[in-house]
Amino acid sequence: MQIISIVISILYFITAGSYFFYLLYKNRFFSKFSFFSLMISFFFHSMYLLLQTFIHNNFPVISFAQSLAFFSWLITSFFLYILFKYRIQILGALLVPVALILFLTGTLSPEKTIIQVLPYFQKFSLWLPVHTTFCFTGNAAFAVASCLGIIYLIQEKYIKSKKIGTFHRFLPSLGILEELNYRCLIIGFPLLTLGIMSGAIWAQYTIGSYWQWDPKEVWSLITWFFYAAVLHGRLNMGWRGKKQAALSIIGFMVILFTFLGISFFHNSYHAWG
Amino acid sequence: MEILILGLSHKTAPIEIREKLSFSSKELESSLGEITGLPDVREGLILSTCNRVEILAASDNPQRAILNLKKFLSESRDISIYDIEPHLYTYYSEKAIQHIFKVASSLDSMVVGEPQILGQLKEAYRYSTEYKASGSIIHRLLHKAFKVAKRVRSETLIASHAVSVGYAAVELAKKIFAELKDKRVMLIGSGEMAELAAKHLINAEINEMLITNRTFAKAREIAEEIGGTAVNFEVFPFELPGIDIIISSTSAEDYILKYDQVQKVMRLRKNKPMFFIDIAVPRDIDPEINRMANVYLYNIDDLTEVVETNLRGREKEALKAEKIIDREKERFYIWLKNQEIVPTIASLRNKFEAIRSRELEKALKYWPEPGEREKKILENLTDSIVNKIIHDPIQNLKQYGNSLDNSLFIETIRRLFNLDENRNEDK
Numbered sequence: 001m002q003i004i005s006i007v008i009s010i011l012y013f014i015t016a017g018s019y020f021f022y023l024l025y026k027n028r029f030f031s032k033f034s035f036f037s038l039m040i041s042f043f044f045h046s047m048y049l050l051l052q053t054f055i056h057n058n059f060p061v062i063s064f065a066q067s068l069a070f071f072s073w074l075i076t077s078f079f080l081y082i083l084f085k086y087r088i089q090i091l092g093a094l095l096v097p098v099a100l101i102l103f104l105t106g107t108l109s110p111e112k113t114i115i116q117v118l119p120y121f122q123k124f125s126l127w128l129p130v131h132t133t134f135c136f137t138g139n140a141a142f143a144v145a146s147c148l149g150i151i152y153l154i155q156e157k158y159i160k161s162k163k164i165g166t167f168h169r170f171l172p173s174l175g176i177l178e179e180l181n182y183r184c185l186i187i188g189f190p191l192l193t194l195g196i197m198s199g200a201i202w203a204q205y206t207i208g209s210y211w212q213w214d215p216k217e218v219w220s221l222i223t224w225f226f227y228a229a230v231l232h233g234r235l236n237m238g239w240r241g242k243k244q245a246a247l248s249i250i251g252f253m254v255i256l257f258t259f260l261g262i263s264f265f266h267n268s269y270h271a272w273g
Numbered sequence: 274m275e276i277l278i279l280g281l282s283h284k285t286a287p288i289e290i291r292e293k294l295s296f297s298s299k300e301l302e303s304s305l306g307e308i309t310g311l312p313d314v315r316e317g318l319i320l321s322t323c324n325r326v327e328i329l330a331a332s333d334n335p336q337r338a339i340l341n342l343k344k345f346l347s348e349s350r351d352i353s354i355y356d357i358e359p360h361l362y363t364y365y366s367e368k369a370i371q372h373i374f375k376v377a378s379s380l381d382s383m384v385v386g387e388p389q390i391l392g393q394l395k396e397a398y399r400y401s402t403e404y405k406a407s408g409s410i411i412h413r414l415l416h417k418a419f420k421v422a423k424r425v426r427s428e429t430l431i432a433s434h435a436v437s438v439g440y441a442a443v444e445l446a447k448k449i450f451a452e453l454k455d456k457r458v459m460l461i462g463s464g465e466m467a468e469l470a471a472k473h474l475i476n477a478e479i480n481e482m483l484i485t486n487r488t489f490a491k492a493r494e495i496a497e498e499i500g501g502t503a504v505n506f507e508v509f510p511f512e513l514p515g516i517d518i519i520i521s522s523t524s525a526e527d528y529i530l531k532y533d534q535v536q537k538v539m540r541l542r543k544n545k546p547m548f549f550i551d552i553a554v555p556r557d558i559d560p561e562i563n564r565m566a567n568v569y570l571y572n573i574d575d576l577t578e579v580v581e582t583n584l585r586g587r588e589k590e591a592l593k594a595e596k597i598i599d600r601e602k603e604r605f606y607i608w609l610k611n612q613e614i615v616p617t618i619a620s621l622r623n624k625f626e627a628i629r630s631r632e633l634e635k636a637l638k639y640w641p642e643p644g645e646r647e648k649k650i651l652e653n654l655t656d657s658i659v660n661k662i663i664h665d666p667i668q669n670l671k672q673y674g675n676s677l678d679n680s681l682f683i684e685t686i687r688r689l690f691n692l693d694e695n696r697n698e699d700k
Contacts, residue, residue: 028428159448159569164579166586168448169433174546175451238544241567 004048005065005107011041012100019093026170031089038092042080045073045103059129061136068106070132071259072099074140078184082144086180088172094147105260127202134198135220138191139255142227145184146252149245152177156242178241181248182234189227196220219258226251274315274410274612275335278364278372279342280327283383286360294350294357296321298400305406307345313338316408318401318415320376322393324383329373331410335365370414370609371602377418378425378594379432385587386431391422410612414605421601428597431590434583439470441579442550442571443477446518449548449569459483459516461509462523463495466573467552470520472499483516485509487523510534514541520550521557530558539565550576613683618667620692625659 015037022030049069052060060066079095082088151171158168171177199217200210211217230247233239239247281291296304296319308317308328316331328346332338343361347354364372375381379390398415401407407415426432435441450456456479460471463486475482482501486492492503504512513519513534523529530549535558539547549570551558556572563570571579633655637643643651670682687693 155448159445160563162571162575162578164445164582166430169430171448173448173451175449179451238540238542240544241546243566 008044009104015041016096016100019096023093042076061132064109065106068102071136072102074136075099075143078140078144131198131202134191135195138188138195141184141188142252145181145248148177148181149248152245216262223254274331275366276331276369277335278329278369281360282325290360293352294326301400302404305404309406311341316411317406318411320397339363367606370605373418374421374598377422380591385591417605425594429590429593431594434586436583438576439473441576442470443473446548453477453479455480456517457481458518461485461521464522467520467522513538518548522552523557528559532559532561535562614670617683625663629655629659
């Protein structure tokens with residue numbers, strides 16, 4: 001199992017490198033190579049998740065490594081969708097490294113985090129895939145939003161400061177970046193809401209309590225309020241452009257903290273992911 | 274067979290000379306006929322645009338062909354050869370191939386990267402084919418030139434940078450907004466550059482163009498000319514919240530759009546981005562508004578700066594394009610030279626065969642009574658001597674088929690055995 005993780009990490013590393021060179025040289029070769037390499041990485045990544053599912057006979061989110069692998073798989077999926085629909089290749093230069101770092105963090109973390117003690121993970125429960133898929137997909141959408149936000153800020157800087165060069169030309173228009181960023185937010189937010197709700201219902205069934213004030217629950221709630229405020233601002237107060245981009249970057253920072261920080265530093269029944 | 278070019282362009286000749294030498298499309302049929310009728314000219318093509326007049330030809334004797342073409346040019350255009358000689362350039366073989374590739378890729382154009390020249394060259398080729406002035410060499414050369422131009426266009430950024438202020442404004446608008454087709458534009462004032470920018474935007478398929486002017490009649494006049502709606506100058510500020518792009522070019526002494534005003538407009542628009550293009554001198558729009566979020570302001574100097582950066586960018590891309598052209602030129606030259614392998618082998622064989630049969634005939638004359646058997650032996654003997662002698666040269670010619678050295682082989686063999694003399698006799 002370790003070997004396939006290493007292979008996937010290397011493949012993502014090559015893809016990320018290729019996107020970096022594409023950014024640098026902007027030529028066709030790296031554009032094609034990046035895509036090719038990404039497809040191979042994605043294929044192996046998908047196989048890895050399937051294998052994990054069969055080996056542990058459970059949805060692949062029962063260890064820290066699996067959760068992160070699943071999360072980064074979702075990010076890559078989102079990127080592939082954007083690539084096919086909008087052809088924003090440059091996004092790969094940011095999203096692929098994010099996927100790589102997440103996957104690598106999982107691979108390199110000690111394997112001990114597989115949870116077998118808790119009874120509700122012993123056998124396959126439908127709540128597990130439902131709850132985690134909602135949460136992770138929502139978070140992946142926010143991850144994409146933050147990368148789009150970074151590109152937006154760069155492009156905005158170029159246009160404002162009137163430094164019109166090759167790089168500016170290479171980046172998508174502000175309008176498209178803002179629009180896609182917004183779409184990610186309005187996809188991510190309901191998914192996060194459903195994730196929190198399904199988690200609460202599941203907890204009621206298994207533990208007998210909707211809400212435990214577990215650190216991850218608290219931070220998820222903070223994240224939820226944060227994105228609720230961002231969307232409210234956008235719809236009613238004209239929080240657009242630079243502000244929206246900056247907020248979506250901050251939002252993803254909070255998510256990363258919730259995701260990684262809590263898992264490392266806090267004791268929680270969410271600890272593995 | 275060599276390729277050659279005789280011509281002049283905006284780089285070598287002033288407009289007065291260029292217009293005298295230009296060919297109208299009606300003249301092309303007779304002119305192409307005349308060219309290909311000239312001694313030493315096998316195939317011909319005439320490219321005549323406002324920036325260049327060039328005659329492309331294929332010939333076995335390029336030097337003589339050029340002289341004849343110059344004579345043709347001066348006679349048919351009714352201009353003394355002494356008047357045009359200093360402006361003319363000539364290119365032979367490799368240089369000629371390179372030149373036509375450069376012309377097709379718009380590297381030799383007045384505005385490097387402009388797209389019209391390729392169309393004009395295609396047109397010239399069409400005429401040359403239609404009037405049967407082109408043969409296999411020109412067919413192949415021009416198709417290659419079109420391919421090279423396409424490669425240059427797709428592999429370099431030579432044509433992707435705006436090189437006029439109006440077009441630079443459109444490019445910027447495209448980098449600010451996701452799409453232009455739902456955008457409303459307002460032109461305030463008048464002026465050549467502002468109207469041109471407005472026209473470019475209309476061509477980029479914006480939703481609506483409003484035009485306002487202190488003199489309403491002038492606004493209506495411009496609206497009619499470029500296609501838009503005239504708006505009264507007194508009411509234009511009320512339209513602003515619904516406008517995405519503003520081009521301003523009035524002769525006002527003071528700002529006609531002030532900071533507070535734009536701030537209010539942005540609030541009404543819920544911060545939807547706005548793009549201001551201030552072409553006026555003195556400026557029409559308070560430069561401070563560029564600091565507002567989602568407001569982008571470019572004045573004439575900013576746009577000129579963009580254009581200059583773009584021109585420098587095109588020059589850099591042109592270097593990349595030249596590399597592509599050099600490689601393709603070399604390949605084509607090899608192909609061209611290889612065209613001579615088969616005829617060279619044939620003339621080599623013919624020459625030896627001629628010598629053999631002549632000498633055999635002579636020898637048999639002095640033989641008192643040659644029997645059939647002796648004749649046969651002699652025939653076979655001479656035949657096999659000739660074959661053995663020319664076997665190696667022919668093998669070598671074929672073997673070096675796809676390299677440049679080959680042209681050297683062909684040249685050497687043709688000279689050593691005087692093959693070109695034979696060919697001219699054949700004619």
